[in-house]
Amino acid sequence: MSMIEIKNVSKWYGDFQVLTDCTTNVKKGEVVVVCGPSGSGKSTLIKTVNALEPFQKGEIFVDGVSVGDPKTDLPKLRARIGMVFQNFELFPHLSITENLTIAQQRVLGRNRDEAMQKGMHYLDRVGLKAHAGKFPGQLSGGQQQRVAIARALAMDPIAMLFDEPTSALDPEMVNEVLDVMVELAHEGMTMMCVTHEMGFARKVANRVIFMDRGAIVEDCEKEEFFGNIDARSERARQFLSKILQH
Amino acid sequence: MNYNWDWNIFFKSTGIGSEIYLDWFVSGLGWTIAVALVAWIIALLLGSVLGVMRTLPGKALPAIATGYVELFRNVPLLVQLFMWYFVVPDYLPEPLQTWFKQDLNPATSAYVSVVVCLALFTAARVCEQVRTGIQALPKGQSAAALAVGFSIGQTYRHVLLPQAFRIIIPPLTSEFLNIFKNSSVASLIGLMELLAQTKQTAEFSANIFEAFTLATVIYFVLNMSLMALMNLVEKKVRIPGMMGGAK
Amino acid sequence: MDFSQIIPSLPSLWDGMKLTLQLLVLAVAGGIALGTVLALARMSSNAMLSGLAKAYVNYFRSIPLLLVITWFYLAVPMILNWITGEFVAVGAFTSCLVAFVMFEAAYYCEIVRAGIQSISKGQINAAYAVGMTYSQAMRLIILPQAFRKMTPLLLQQTIILFQDTSLVYAVGLIDFLNAARARGDIMGQSHEFLIFAGAVYFVISFGASSLVKRLQKRLAV
Ligand SMILES: Nc1ncnc2c1ncn2[C@@H]1O[C@H](COP(=O)(O)OP(=O)(O)O)[C@@H](O)[C@H]1O
Numbered sequence: 001m002s003m004i005e006i007k008n009v010s011k012w013y014g015d016f017q018v019l020t021d022c023t024t025n026v027k028k029g030e031v032v033v034v035c036g037p038s039g040s041g042k043s044t045l046i047k048t049v050n051a052l053e054p055f056q057k058g059e060i061f062v063d064g065v066s067v068g069d070p071k072t073d074l075p076k077l078r079a080r081i082g083m084v085f086q087n088f089e090l091f092p093h094l095s096i097t098e099n100l101t102i103a104q105q106r107v108l109g110r111n112r113d114e115a116m117q118k119g120m121h122y123l124d125r126v127g128l129k130a131h132a133g134k135f136p137g138q139l140s141g142g143q144q145q146r147v148a149i150a151r152a153l154a155m156d157p158i159a160m161l162f163d164e165p166t167s168a169l170d171p172e173m174v175n176e177v178l179d180v181m182v183e184l185a186h187e188g189m190t191m192m193c194v195t196h197e198m199g200f201a202r203k204v205a206n207r208v209i210f211m212d213r214g215a216i217v218e219d220c221e222k223e224e225f226f227g228n229i230d231a232r233s234e235r236a237r238q239f240l241s242k243i244l245q246h
Numbered sequence: 247m248n249y250n251w252d253w254n255i256f257f258k259s260t261g262i263g264s265e266i267y268l269d270w271f272v273s274g275l276g277w278t279i280a281v282a283l284v285a286w287i288i289a290l291l292l293g294s295v296l297g298v299m300r301t302l303p304g305k306a307l308p309a310i311a312t313g314y315v316e317l318f319r320n321v322p323l324l325v326q327l328f329m330w331y332f333v334v335p336d337y338l339p340e341p342l343q344t345w346f347k348q349d350l351n352p353a354t355s356a357y358v359s360v361v362v363c364l365a366l367f368t369a370a371r372v373c374e375q376v377r378t379g380i381q382a383l384p385k386g387q388s389a390a391a392l393a394v395g396f397s398i399g400q401t402y403r404h405v406l407l408p409q410a411f412r413i414i415i416p417p418l419t420s421e422f423l424n425i426f427k428n429s430s431v432a433s434l435i436g437l438m439e440l441l442a443q444t445k446q447t448a449e450f451s452a453n454i455f456e457a458f459t460l461a462t463v464i465y466f467v468l469n470m471s472l473m474a475l476m477n478l479v480e481k482k483v484r485i486p487g488m489m490g491g492a493k
Numbered sequence: 494m495d496f497s498q499i500i501p502s503l504p505s506l507w508d509g510m511k512l513t514l515q516l517l518v519l520a521v522a523g524g525i526a527l528g529t530v531l532a533l534a535r536m537s538s539n540a541m542l543s544g545l546a547k548a549y550v551n552y553f554r555s556i557p558l559l560l561v562i563t564w565f566y567l568a569v570p571m572i573l574n575w576i577t578g579e580f581v582a583v584g585a586f587t588s589c590l591v592a593f594v595m596f597e598a599a600y601y602c603e604i605v606r607a608g609i610q611s612i613s614k615g616q617i618n619a620a621y622a623v624g625m626t627y628s629q630a631m632r633l634i635i636l637p638q639a640f641r642k643m644t645p646l647l648l649q650q651t652i653i654l655f656q657d658t659s660l661v662y663a664v665g666l667i668d669f670l671n672a673a674r675a676r677g678d679i680m681g682q683s684h685e686f687l688i689f690a691g692a693v694y695f696v697i698s699f700g701a702s703s704l705v706k707r708l709q710k711r712l713a714v
């Protein structure tokens with residue numbers, strides 16, 4: 001069963017086409033990694049899934065609900081999809097506890113106790129229970145990103161979107177975030193991850209998508225993607241050789 | 247020419263009832279504060295709404311707010327005051343017009359005019375500060391708020407505005423001080439606020455320098471106290487680790 | 494609404510506008526000159542000098558312009574009388590000009606100071622290195638660069654000053670606003686004349702700020 005279905009999506013900024021006829025889908029429990037050079041449209045594509053970016057052509061369904069349909073209740077749809085951003089985007093004026101509970105209370109209508117319990121459960125899972133009373137600015141980047149993941153999980157999402165969750169982090173903090181993501185994947189969370197962490201892709205991805213200039217150039221099983229490099233497109237091979245050097 | 251310095255003038259009788267000159271200054275200061283505070287509250291509310299409007303998607307709402315700002319920023323305050331005091335009342339619908347022109351005593355109608363004038367004038371400035379504050383936030387903040395399922399209204403209420411207001415406390419403070427200073431135009435339509443009382447004291451007593459010295463001291467102290475108050479507010483709402491707040 | 498008397502009144506309104514512009518030009522020139530001196534004093538290493546300049550600026554920034562205008566109108570003739578020992582007739586125009594120059598200088602001072610501080614310290618060192626004196630370094634190297642940078646802010650402050658000149662109404666000077674008020678009363682069209690005056694102020698201020706914004710964009714590139 002498809003959890004996220006992207007069908008022939010195209011998007012323009014004025015005359016400039018950012019997405020060209022993108023089609024793919026993510027099944028329930030599947031982990032799909034999206035990679036590609038900077039500016040190729042990865043963030044734009046992943047943001048169309050929860051309607052943070054509108055698109056002009058094509059269709060997207062999340063758990064059967066059409067994202068592009070003007071009648072769709074977008075806040076309700078977004079509340080069911082967790083998203084993790086490159087720059088964490090915790091709410092800096094709210095404590096960690098409030099960051100974890102505010103949307104549960106205001107969007108899902110949970111009561112305080114229930115929201116607290118959920119929030120603390122996930123904060124504990126990412127190993128940061130001791131920091132509940134602090135503010136985001138008092139945590140390291142890696143810690144903030146783990147809180148951001150907990151914030152998304154506390155909403156009981158049916159799928160998670162990650163947009164380069166580790167690329168703003170100092171190298172020594174990358175693993176603490178990736179570990180949480182790996183664990184999540186093993187638990188069967190449906191995930192769509194924009195990332196250049198090929199180690200992560202090798203470990204948990206089911207499929208890998210390669211984008212270039214707004215188009216999906218490769219979309220294949222992980223084993224095929226990494227196992228048969230010679231069968232990949234010229235651009236994908238260039239890209240891989242560049243990032244695998246590091 | 248000889249000038250009779252007399253710093254005791256403030257404790258001398260004005261010759262009107264049992265009032266001493268100091269009473270005039272106290273009552274003037276009272277009017278100044280009453281004008282400025284009420285106008286400020288309205289300006290803050292209206293300015294915030296306009297500031298939010300300027301950052302909304304779409305064309306119509308931002309254009310309305312921009313038009314408002316340009317109109318109220320490019321006409322001198324005194325012209326605006328004359329409009330509210332002399333012109334607008336003549337075009338009010340009937341029950342309101344009689345109320346304003348006949349039922350209100352002159353001091354109250356001057357008060358209403360100057361409060362409306364300063365509130366709308368200052369709202370344009372507050373609007374620009376609020377807009378600047380919202381636009382200074384990382385774009386990802388509204389994306390993150392929408393992503394957790396907030397509506398546009400919730401995004402502004404819980405995420406954007408609390409941060410924007412913290413950023414703009416310093417420029418808002420200076421607008422807050424300005425509204426006290428600007429309230430002195432009320433003296434030109436006969437409201438007996440601080441400047442009008444100062445002028446009256448100078449004319450009655452001929453002790454010009456003493457009267458204006460006291461007035462400047464009062465404005466100066468008022469300024470300092472308000473600034474101290476706003477510093478306190480800023481400290482109180484400061485978030486650890488956010489924008490220079492200690493970790 | 495009947496605007497029919499505006500056109501025949503244009504000559505007398507123009508007389509008012511001439512006074513407004515005269516006052517503006519002189520006040521801007523004097524304000525920037527005094528403001529620059531104050532800025533240099535504020536940044537001086539002489540603690541007393543910088544303290545005095547700072548007190549001056551804080552003082553004028555915490556009181557209303559209208560108070561300064563009213564006070565100077567009453568006080569300037571007296572002070573001149575004390576100084577010169579004889580009675581000098583000082584018109585409202587002169588006392589207003591003095592008030593505007595002294596008041597605006599406090600605001601121009603802050604703009605000039607920020608402008609000077611935005612020029613890198615290396616520039617003054619380079620000027621000293623080629624043997625310039627402090628005054629040469631300021632006049633030839635620092636101030637020309639600083640003024641170029643702060644032109645938009647100085648112009649914005651000048652637009653504010655243009656609007657504030659209408660406050661001379663308080664001392665009965667016949668500037669543009671007061672001319673419109675007086676003329677409107679005579680013609681029995683006081684509302685229309687006031688609206689017309691507002692529109693003229695709007696067009697000039699709005700036009701000027703749009704130009705400043707464009708200039709700012711060009712300087713930013
Ligand atoms: N608001 C916008 N207006 C115009 N172009 C944009 C906008 N946002 C992104 N783009 C362009 O769209 C392209 C894809 O951007 P993005 O999806 O962020 O790429 P990636 O995440 O793969 O680095 C880039 O060329 C970028 O410059």
Ligand SMILES: [Mg+2]
Pocket residue numbers: 042043044164
């Ligand atoms: Mg990106």
